[in-house]
Amino acid sequence: MEKLIVHGGSRLSGTVTISGSKNSSLPILAATLLTAEQCVIRRVPDLSDTNYMVRILGTLGAEVERASGRVIVAAEKVIPQAPYDLVRKMRASVCVLGPLIGRLGEALVSLPGGCIIGDRPIDLHLRGLEALGAEVEVKGGDMKLSAPDGLRGAEINMRGKFGSTVLGTDNVMMAATLAEGRTVIEGAAAEPEVADLADFLIAMGAKIEGAGTRTIVIEGVEALGGAEHEVIPDRIEAGTFMVAGALIGDDLLLENVCIRHMGALIDVLRESGHSVEEKGADAVRVRAGSSPQGGEFTTEPYPGFATDMQAQMCALFATTPGISVVTEQVFPQRFMHVPELNRMGANIRMEDATAIIKGVERLSAAPVMASDLRASAALVLAGLGADGTTEVNRLYHIDRGYEHIDDKLRRVGAKVERVKE
Ligand code: EPU
Numbered sequence: 514m515e516k517l518i519v520h521g522g523s524r525l526s527g528t529v530t531i532s533g534s535k536n537s538s539l540p541i542l543a544a545t546l547l548t549a550e551q552c553v554i555r556r557v558p559d560l561s562d563t564n565y566m567v568r569i570l571g572t573l574g575a576e577v578e579r580a581s582g583r584v585i586v587a588a589e590k591v592i593p594q595a596p597y598d599l600v601r602k603m604r605a606s607v608c609v610l611g612p613l614i615g616r617l618g619e620a621l622v623s624l625p626g627g628c629i630i631g632d633r634p635i636d637l638h639l640r641g642l643e644a645l646g647a648e649v650e651v652k653g654g655d656m657k658l659s660a661p662d663g664l665r666g667a668e669i670n671m672r673g674k675f676g677s678t679v680l681g682t683d684n685v686m687m688a689a690t691l692a693e694g695r696t697v698i699e700g701a702a703a704e705p706e707v708a709d710l711a712d713f714l715i716a717m718g719a720k721i722e723g724a725g726t727r728t729i730v731i732e733g734v735e736a737l738g739g740a741e742h743e744v745i746p747d748r749i750e751a752g753t754f755m756v757a758g759a760l761i762g763d764d765l766l767l768e769n770v771c772i773r774h775m776g777a778l779i780d781v782l783r784e785s786g787h788s789v790e791e792k793g794a795d796a797v798r799v800r801a802g803s804s805p806q807g808g809e810f811t812t813e814p815y816p817g818f819a820t821d822m823q824a825q826m827c828a829l830f831a832t833t834p835g836i837s838v839v840t841e842q843v844f845p846q847r848f849m850h851v852p853e854l855n856r857m858g859a860n861i862r863m864e865d866a867t868a869i870i871k872g873v874e875r876l877s878a879a880p881v882m883a884s885d886l887r888a889s890a891a892l893v894l895a896g897l898g899a900d901g902t903t904e905v906n907r908l909y910h911i912d913r914g915y916e917h918i919d920d921k922l923r924r925v926g927a928k929v930e931r932v933k934e
Contacts, residue, residue, distance in 0.1 A: 514906075514907065514908070514909065514933070514934040515908040515909070515931055515932065515933055515934060516904050516905060516906045516907070516908050516931075516932060516933075516934050517893060517896075517904070517905045517908050517911070517919060517929055517930070517931055517932075518902060518903075518904055518929065518930040518931075518932055519878075519893055519896030519897055519899075519902065519903045519904075519905060519927075519928075519929050520902050520928035520929070521876075521878060521896060521897060521898060521899040521900055521901055521902070521903065522900070522928075523761065523897065523926050523927050523928050524761050524762070524763045524926060525757060525758060525761055525762045525763065525765050525922075525925045525926050525927060526762070526763040526764040526765060526925060526926055527764075527765070527766070527924060527925035527926060528766045528767075528768060528925070529754050529765065529766070529767050529768070529921050529924070529925055530768045530769050531746045531747055531750050531751045531754070531767055531768065531769040531770050532556070532558040532746075532747050532750055532769075532916040533555075533556030533557055533558050533582065533743070533744040533745070533746065533747060534558075534705075534706060534709070534744050534745050534746060534747040534748065534749075534750075535558055535560055535562055535563065535747060535749075535750075535913075535914050536605075536679070536704075536706045536747075536749070537705075537706040537709040537710065537744040537745050537747075538554070538557045538558060538563050538566070538744050539562060539563065539566050539605045539608060540605075540608045540680065540683040540687070540706070540710045541554055541709065541710055541713050541742060541744060542554060542557070542563065542566045542567065542570060542584065542586065543566065543569075543570075543608045543609045543611075543612050543683075543687070544612055544687055544710060544713055544714060544717070545570065545575065545586035545588055545612075546570065546573060546575065546588045546591055546609060546612035546613065546616060547612045547615060547616050547687060547690065547691065547714075547717065547737045548588065548616075548717055548736070548737040548738055548739060549587075549588060549589045549590075550587070550738045550739030551585060551586070551587040551739045552585070552586050552587075552717070552739050552740055552741070552742075553583065553584075553585050553739075553740075553741040553742070554583070554584045554585075554586070554713075554741075554742055554743075554744065555582060555583050555741070555742070555743040555744070556582050556743050556744050557579075557582055557583070557584045557744060558582070558747065558916040559582070559916050559917070560912065560913060560914060560915070560916055561909065561912050561913050562603055562605065562913045562914060563584075565599065565602055565603045565606065566603070566605070566606065567579055567584065568599060569595060569599050569600075569606050569609060570586055570588065572595070572596065572599060573588070573591050573592055573593075573594075573595060573609065573613075574588065574589075574590045574591045574592045575587065575588035575589075575591065576588075576589070591613070591616065591617060593613050593617045593619045593620050593621055594621045594622075595609050595613075595620075595621070595622040595623065596623065597623035597654065597655075600622060600623040600624075600625055601623065601625065603625075603913075604625040604633060605680060606622075606625065607622065607625050607635055607638065607680060607684070608680050608683050608684055608687075609622060610622050610638060610642070610656065610658065610684050610688075611638075611642070611683065611684030611685060611686070611687035611688040612687050612688070613658075614642060614647050614658045614659075614660060614664065614688050615664060615687055615688035615689070615690060615691040615692070616691060618659065618660045618661055618662075618663060618664075619657075619658065619659045619660070619661075620656070620657075620658045620659075621655055621656070621657050621658075622655065622656050622658075623654055623655050623656075624651065624654055624655065624656060633844075635656075635681070636673070637671055637673045637678045637681040638678070638680065638681040638684045638685070639651075639656065640669075640671075641669050641671055641681060641684065641685035641688075641698070642658060642664075642684065642685060642688055644667045644668075644669040644685075645660070645664040645665060645666070645667055645669075645685065645688055645689060645692050645696065646660050646662075646663075646664050646665045646667070646692075647659065647660045647664060647688075648660065663691075663692070663693060664688055664689070664691065664692035664693070664733075665692055665693050665694055666689060666692050666693060666694035666695040666696040666731070666732075666733055667696055667697075668696075668697045668699070669685060669696065669697070669698050669699065670699045670700050671685065671698055671699065671700045671701055671702070672699070672700030675842065675843055675844075675845075676813065676814040676842070676843065677700055677701060677702035677703070677727070677814050678702060679702040679704050679706065679707060681702070682698060682701045682702040682707050682729070683702075683707060683710055685698055686698065686701075686707070686710070686711065686714070686721065686724070686729060686731060687710075687714065689731040689733060690714055690717075690719040690720075690721070690731060690733065690734065690737060691733060691734065691735075691736070691737065692731075692733040693733050694732075694733055695730065695731070695732050695733070696730070696731040696733070697728065697729075697730050697731075698728065698729040698730075698731070699727065699728055700727060701723075701724075701726070701727055701728060701729045702814060702815070703725055703726055703727055703814065703815050703816070704814070704815040705725065705745060705748065705771070705774045705815065706745070707724055707725065707729075708724045708725035709744060709745045710724070711724030711725070711729070712724075712742065713740060713742040714737070716740035716741070716742055717737040717738055717739070717740040718734055718736070718737045718738050718740075719731070719734060719737060720732035720733075720734060745771055745774070746769045746770055746771045746774075746795070748770075748771060748774040748775055748819070749819065749821045749822060749887070749914070750914075750915055750916070751767055751770045751771075751775060751797075752775060752778045752819070752821075752822045752825065753822070753825050753890050753894070753915070754767050754799075754921075755767065755775075755778065755779070755782060755789065755797065755799050756782070756822070756825045756826060756828070756829050756894060757894055757897065757922075757927075758787070758789075758799025758800065758801065759782050759785070759787040759789075759799060759801055759802070759805070759829055760801060760828070760829050760832075760894055760897065760898045761801060761897055761898055762799050762800050762801050763800065763801075764798065764800055765798070765799045765800070765925060766792065766796060766797070766798050766799075767796060767797050767798075767799065768795065768796045769795055769796075770795055770796060770797050771795065772791055772794070772795070772797060776816060777810070777816060777817055777818040777819065778818065778819070778822055778826075779797075781808050781810050781818065781826065782799075784808050785802065785805050785806055785807070785808040785829075785830075785833060786802035786803075786804060786805040786806055787799065787800065787801060787802040787805060788800040788801075788802060804834075805833045805834065806833065806834060806835045807830060807833050807834065807835030807836050807837035807838075807870070807872055808826075808830065808833070808837050809837060809838040809839070810826070810839060810840075811839075811840040811841075811842055812840070812841050812842050812843045812844075813842055813843065814843065820841060820842075820843035820844055820847060821887050822887070823839060823841055823847065823887070824847070824850040824887045824888045824890065824891035825887065825890055825891045825894055826839060827839055827848075827850060827851065827854060827861065827868055827870060827891060828850070828854060828891040828892070828894040828895040828898075829894065830870045830872060831854050831857075831859035831860075831861065831870060831872065831873065831876060831895060832859075832872055832873060832874065832875060832876060832898055833870075833872040834872045835872055836869065836870065836871055836872070837868075837869075837870040837872065838867060838868070838869055838870070839867065839868040839870065840866060840867045840868075841866045841867075841868075842866070845865070845866035846866075847885075847887075848863060848866075848868060849884035849885060849888050850884070850887075850888035850891045850892060851863060851868060853881040853882060853884075853888070853892055854876070854891070854892075854895055856879050856881060857876040857877060857878070857879050857881065857895055857896075857899055857903070858873055858875070858876045858877045858899075859873060859876060859895075860872075860873050875898075875899065875900050876895055876898060876899035876900070877899055877900050877901055878896065878899045878900060878901030878902050878903040879903060880903070880904040880906065881895075881896075881903060881904070881905055881906070882906050882907060883905055883906060883907045883908070883910045883911065884907075884910070885910055886910050886911060886913050886914040886915075887914075888910070889905060889907070889908070889910040889911040890911060890914075890915065890918075892905045893905055893911065893918070893922075893929070897922075897927055897929075906934060908931065919931045
């Protein structure tokens with residue numbers, strides 16, 4: 514296992530190039546299973562999660578080649594079983610379900626199981642696929658889906674207790690591309706990653722309208738063909754570097770950023786007194802404000818404030834003067850970073866799914882334990898702003914979602930070292 518040694522006290526300046534989106538790449542890679550023809554996906558970030566997805570595609574029978582961000586997949590023959598030992602390592606592997614049932618009329622995929630950020634059920638995915646005519650049986654930890662006569666278009670409401678579901682919308686949209694007739698998904702997730710997946714499916718020959726809004730209409734087609742696609746910039750990686758800039762940035766330029774995907778975060782950073790300046794269509798310059806003040810936000814489905822940025826903002830607010838209030842509405846239990854930040858001297862009190870943060874002057878370094886991807890990012894940020902040297906253990910969490918984070922941070926002046934535990 515590796516850990517990151519983070520020396521506090523440095524300032525950041527220089528340029529960071531943001532990678533392709535993890536959360537776009539995963540369903541897009543899964544979507545290549547919908548065709549026997551070759552697909553080429555560019556700007557796939559080099560992460561353990563995308564590596565798992567590549568392995569899953571291989572296990573399902575696809576031929577996959579990967580070189581510097583480009584993944585070429587030819588899924589001429591596909592088997593319908595995704596085994597537990599691969600699926601359990603990454604919850605997002607559930608997004609092979611839609612392509613398998615859509616193309617093969619059957620799928621046997623292990624239930625992905627729990628997750629540190631909450632319960633994470635997949636009832637809405639199954640409800641949507643059932644509405645398309647799949648028979649669903651959950652037994653022995655596996656989901657067995659079958660539609661021997663193919664899927665049929667339907668009107669489906671995907672809204673759940675916590676709002677829309679991103680991967681659930683992806684699964685139903687992918688399956689519906691090959692269903693007979695028209696599917697209307699109401700209460701669809703409108704995240705940019707869903708729209709990016711739809712763009713890839715459209716390039717493959719699918720007929721989809723409305724992706725990126727709450728209603729998606731899919732007209733089923735007989736077959737899909739090969740396509741090329743470049744994934745969108747990772748808005749959460751970009752957001753994490755924006756927060757680093759707000760915390761300790763003298764002059765941090767982020768390139769390959771899709772600014773229009775980041776409105777909610779940019780608003781909160783500006784309201785707290787930091788400078789986020791647009792530089793053309795795809796770059797932003799971030800500088801820490803001279804007299805920042807606490808802020809308030811609630812996480813919501815897109816275009817609201819992203820849950821995947823909540824932990825990093827808690828790290829920023831921990832040393833921002835005044836009181837900040839952060840409410841989690843997407844994953845109410847996603848606050849594993851709070852006790853670790855408090856160990857570093859933060860003053861954060863939880864009231865149900867709301868963190869009340871009283872800004873302290875400085876955090877002090879401590880060995881801390883990363884519990885999930887975004888919590889780890891928050892601890893790295895906290896360490897960069899703290900006095901002394903912080904050890905962030907279990908670095909594998911961060912390698913799931915941040916491409917070469919230590920190299921990128923070092924290049925703009927951070928003092929971080931990756932070492933074996
Ligand atoms: N939900 C249900 N039933 C379902 C599916 C979801 O109740 O069948 C609930 C969840 O428990 C949660 C809410 O709906 O309360 C939203 O979950 P969603 O299904 O949208 O999450 P997801 O699709 O599994 C993706 C991202 C997550 C991100 C969430 C929310 C990928 C690979 N993952 O997960 O990203 O937090 O959407 O935006 O796209 C991350 O990158 O760190 C990460 C966790």
